[in-house]
Amino acid sequence: MIVGVARPHATVTVRREQATVVLAIDVSRSMQATDVRPSRLAAARAAAKAFLGKVPEKFQVALVSFGSRAVVVVAPTADHTLVADGLDALRPGEGTALGDAIAISARLGHKLQEREGHQPPSAVLMISDGAQMGGTTPPNRAVRLARSLHVPVYTVLVGTAGGVVQARIAGGFRATIRVPPNPTTLRMVAKETGGQFFTATSDKRLREVYERLGSRLGHRQTSREITDLFAGGSALLLLAGGALSALWFRRVP
Template identity: 30%
Template sequence: MYFTFTDPKYLFLLLVVPLIVFIYLLTLKSIKKRALKFANFDAIARVQGVSFFSRDIVTTILSSIIVLVLVLSVSGLTLHRQASASSFSFVIAIDVSRSMEARDLLPTRLDAAKETAKEFVNAAPSTTKIAVISFSGNSYIHQSLTDKKDMVIDALDSVEISAIEGTDLYEAVVTSSNLLVAEESRAIVLLSDGQVNVGELEDAIRYANQNDIIINTIAIGTKEGGETVYGISKLNEDTMKALSYNTEGDYFDAQDKQSLLDSMGQILKLAKKKVSIDLSGYLVLVSILLFVIEYILISSRYRLLPF
C-alpha cells in the first residue's frame, strides 16, 4: 500500500499550517505581555474572554487540520493497494532482442520463453483474456486481448527475433498498458534477460504504477550467460527485480525450462490486482465536518468544555 498525488504542485500550500501555528504563538505572546500589566493571568483572561492555552489551542489545531486535509484533497491524494482478483487479463511480453538467441536455455532463450508462455496459456482459466506482444528496440502486437487460446498460441508461434536492435522496456510497458486500459484487473508477464539499453527503467515503472498495472517478470537466461553474435550475454537480475518489485509484481529466477513452467503456474495462483482510491472526496467531507465542529466550539465559546 502506498500513496501518490495527482496534483502535487499544490502541496506547497501546506506551509499555511506552520503559519497558523506561528500566528497563534505570536498572538499568545502579545496577550501575555498585556497580562503582565495586571500581574494576574486569570484576571486578563476574564477581561479578554481568552484562555491562554487550552481553549484557543483547540481551534488552532482544528484550523491546522482543516487546512492540511483541504490541501491533501486539492493535491489529489490517492491510495494504492492490492486486492484479490476474481478474474484477470494478462499481456505476455516477450523480449526478442538478439541476446535472446543465447543457448544457455535450450534450444534458445526465445524458444524456451515461447514454450513456457504456451504452457501458461493452456493453464489459464478459460475466461482469462491474454494478449501477446514482442519487444526489442520497438514493440509489436501479435495478438490483442482475447479468451480464445488457439489464437494466443498462434500469436506466440509467430514471435521471432527482431532485426531492430535494442531492448526498450518502456515502450513494451506502454504498449501493454494500452491493451489493458479497459480491463479491471491488469497484469503484464514479461519474459526477458534484462539486457535493457533503450529507454528509462524508471519511466517504465512510473507508467505502470500510474495505470495500476502489475508487472511479473521472469528472468530468461543464466548468470553464466550464453553465446550470441555479440559475445557472451548474461542475465541482468537487477533490472528484472526492480521492474517487478516496484510495481508490486513478482520476480521469478528461472534457470531452466522446468523453472519457467513453475513460474508461470505461480503467477496464475498469485493473481492480484491494484486498486486506486481517490481520497479527495472523503477529505472534503472530513474538512466540512471539522469546520462544523470548529464553528460550534467558537459559537458556544467552549461552554461545553471542562477547562
C-alpha cells in the same frame, strides 16, 4: 451458539471470472542463447503456452514482443489459441526496448472495462534476460505509468552467466559474445509496480514459474461469512452433548 451470532468470516480462495493478462516477451538477439534449452526464446515460448493452460478461459490475454521496439502481436482476446499462434510466430531481433514494452503492456491491461463500468484486474507478465537497450521510454517512466494505472508487472529473468550468442563482425568473421542476464532493471520493475521478480535458469524452472503465476492470477482471496458452518457445528455439539448426558444419567442411579 455465541460464535454463530457473531457472524464469523474466513478468507477463502475463489476462481476469478475475468481479468486481463499481457504476456511481454523479449525477442532480442541475446534470447537466442542456448544456456536455457533449447534456447531462451524457445523456452519462454513454451512456458507462456503452459501459462495459457492455467488461466481461466474467460481471461483476456494479450501478447507483446519487444526487441528494438515493442509491438502488440495479439490484442487482448479470450481466444487463447490465437495467442499461442502469436507465440509461435515470434522471431529474434535486435535491441531491448524494455520501457516501451512495459508502457504498452500496462496500457493494454488497463484498457478493457467490464460492461458495468468497473475495471477488471489486470497484470503484465514480462520475460527478459537483461536491461534496457533501445526504445524511447526509460524504464523508470514506464514503471510510474504502470503504477498509476494499477497494473502490476511480474518479471521473469531468464538465462545463466554462461550464456553466449554468435555474431558477425567486420571481415565476415563470427564472434562469440557473452550475454549474461542482468537482473537489476527487472527486479526494480516488479518491486515498484507491486508485482514479483523471479529467476529461471532452466526451461523446467521457467515453466514452473509461469504455471504458478497462471494459478495465482486465476484466483483471488475473498472474505466469506461462515455462520452456517458454525451454526451447524454448534448444533452437532449440542446433539452430541445431549446424547452423552442421556447416557451419563442413564448410567448414574
